Amino acid sequence: MVENRPFLDFLTHAVLIIGVAFIAFPLYLAFIASTHEQTAFTSGIIPVLPGDQLVKNYTIMLGTGISTSGAPPLAMMLQNSLIMALSIAFGKIIISILSAYAIVYFRFPFRMAAFWIIFITLMLPVEVRIIPTFKVVADLGMLNSYAGLSIPLIASATATFLFRQFFLTVPEELMEAARVDGAGPLRFFKDILLPLSITNIAALFVILFIYGWNQYVWPLLITTKIEYYTVVMGIKRMAAVSDAEPQWHLVMAAVVLAALPPVLVVAFMQRLFIKGLTETEK
């Protein structure tokens, strides 16, 4: 609908520009802070324009980290975060697509029971059952390992639902034709269903990668060796030093580096991201 209301147009843009500024402001200032020296903050007025220490600060953080707060080099933590995020994303997709396939394309005893057991995971976020889950992982000897970081988090009801919904929309004739041509269930899955699901898998991957990368409580609990620290949980250790003001210019460099990978994923795969977000929540 075209309407000529110049004042309202002006107001619309004004609201949006203020909104965008409010959204961008914290990360912008973090970036600015990460390009200055420590002394820039002690003078009382915080700088709002970039300084000239960008390369130096980021090199320190990636290479050595803040040694005084017991934080390892950021390059290592970023690598751990990447391993964890990818394991969680792929793990969730694989086990969910298999179980959705079983639930939609087969009839077998206890099918409903299996569905309900998966459904229940929706209702048990890790935060509310944190201590017993920690105990299970400790008893299995999975503390301080990549398996411990990822496997307990890969059961997912939402991903299973998404694939189930999608499989139900796949025409019946495809499967009947495949069977007439002599394809077994694994062949049908591999050659027909999987290629059809690629867009859904990609959209889900974007969401799950962000989910995995941003995990905080779980790595915080089960990693005590710095070799397994992830970057999102590591930042807290740098920002909370006792007796002294944290080295904000370095902490903010770490914040920018920790926030960047998932933000870039959203920026470059926005269409898939929106598809993933709106479909996993239904």
Add this chain to the structure above:
Amino acid sequence: MSTKRSTFPNIWLPYLLLTPQLAITLVFFIWPASQAVWQSFLREDAFGFSTKFIWFENYSQIFSDPNYLNSAKVSVIFAVSVTALSMGISLLLAAAVDRLIRASNVYTSLLVWPYAVAPAIAGVLWWFLFNPTIGILPYVLKAAGIEWNHIVNSDQAMILVVIAASWKQISYNFLFFLAGLQSIPKSMMEAAAIDGAGPLKRFLTISLPLISPTTFFLVVINIVYSMFDTFPVIHATTEGGPAQATNILVYKVFVDGFIGLNLGSSAAQSVVLMTLVIALTVIQFRYVERRVHY
């Protein structure tokens, strides 16, 4: 529950396909959750030497504990504030983008990225901005005559965590509101405009009622988010303080269990929270079943 009209006849294959998902669910979800329920009926000393079955004593204890009741109150204030603030801002932004024809994609891209920022990082970002000694916002506030120090001032600490948690959630709400607004048929708006309704009137009497299913869905999602997913925001910034002012329920479970080593009480608190999540999930799903389509 529906399957395909014709299915594969294999007997063992479906179980094999389900095994990984079910194994992980049983080991890392069902078993720990049932442990929490069992533990909530026990009293254990901090060293684990003796345990005693005490029925509902842990529950009656937490519900008469002023600290727990305070934590419940704080959680409600926190959840309501985060939900109202982030949904309010998102609706305004979504309505603005919905009016635009050309620039809408640019604005959308610029508004959605905070979804990808971890809650812990959102907390640290705002913690830095509001830092009483070097932050830029206290500096600005001082000029306005407000002395900002969230380390000692309870209300200010609460405002800080509410802003940090809402900031991160805006992009999510925005996308759902925008999708809701864009699904309203243009002909309705045109008909109303011909009848002389201005933009504000159209928004209030047509758009707002028509997106009410989205709004309701988002209210549930935002309450769940602010009750459970905001643990990192609290942990990375105020750690529940000052004087328990930001000690939300999900943070208290962690502190009592891991730091206070009061396992029975922590387990009872876990069970209360699980009941809450189950209630919220049921509400959400019942609503989705009867989703209103206009």
